[in-house]
Amino acid sequence: MTRLAIFDCDGTLVDSQSNICRAVEEAFDGARLVPPPRNAIRRIVGLSLVEAMRILLPDADDAQHLALADDYKAAFFRLRSSGAMAEEPLYDGMIDALEGLRATGWALGVATGKSDRGLTHVLTYHGIIDWFVTLQTADRHPSKPHPSMIDTAMADAGALATQTVMIGDTSYDMEMASAAGTRAVGVAWGYHPVDELIEAGAHIVVEDVSALVAMLETP
Numbered sequence: 001m002t003r004l005a006i007f008d009c010d011g012t013l014v015d016s017q018s019n020i021c022r023a024v025e026e027a028f029d030g031a032r033l034v035p036p037p038r039n040a041i042r043r044i045v046g047l048s049l050v051e052a053m054r055i056l057l058p059d060a061d062d063a064q065h066l067a068l069a070d071d072y073k074a075a076f077f078r079l080r081s082s083g084a085m086a087e088e089p090l091y092d093g094m095i096d097a098l099e100g101l102r103a104t105g106w107a108l109g110v111a112t113g114k115s116d117r118g119l120t121h122v123l124t125y126h127g128i129i130d131w132f133v134t135l136q137t138a139d140r141h142p143s144k145p146h147p148s149m150i151d152t153a154m155a156d157a158g159a160l161a162t163q164t165v166m167i168g169d170t171s172y173d174m175e176m177a178s179a180a181g182t183r184a185v186g187v188a189w190g191y192h193p194v195d196e197l198i199e200a201g202a203h204i205v206v207e208d209v210s211a212l213v214a215m216l217e218t219p
């Protein structure tokens with residue numbers, strides 16, 4: 001039976017906070033709005049863009065949220081194309097962790113608020129895109145914590161919920177896992193504090209990347 005480990009991307013596989021904050025700030029600047037503080041921006045990482053803009057600018061209407069989401073995508077692409085944006089680094093030890101999971105029979109997947117283009121770019125840059133059997137993004141699903149991404153990933157991999165784990169750094173990931181009926185593993189190196197991960201339904205929180213494989217092998 002397939003064992004499936006689904007990873008969030010931003011804040012779990014890669015540290016992308018600097019790039020995300022810059023793109024949000026440019027989008028707000030372009031709309032003649034005061035950008036939110038970076039601690040507020042980090043809290044929306046993982047959500048779909050429109051939902052993120054609703055949280056960052058709650059008094060705006062749907063049209064402005066949609067416009068800001070489009071402006072964010074344009075800013076992100078412009079910064080990356082101009083070379084002004086750093087490549088998003090994998091967290092230290094992540095290659096070894098992914099290799100360890102594959103060696104012990106886990107199939108790997110991703111469920112992320114990134115776009116298809118953004119996810120493909122970062123996984124290709126790090127040379128690991130072929131390691132994943134299923135890639136689910138905000139382009140084709142409702143925002144987290146809706147379970148659609150996990151449900152589709154399990155269907156792709158032929159995995160049952162009882163054999164699937166969602167690994168992420170935000171409460172949205174933990175709530176998504178709960179909605180899909182899978183195990184929820186929080187990581188302490190990302191963007192939401194440990195107490196929020198536990199409150200959102202994390203069965204366990206891993207403190208260090210090096211402990212991930214052993215943790216998943218523990219029933």
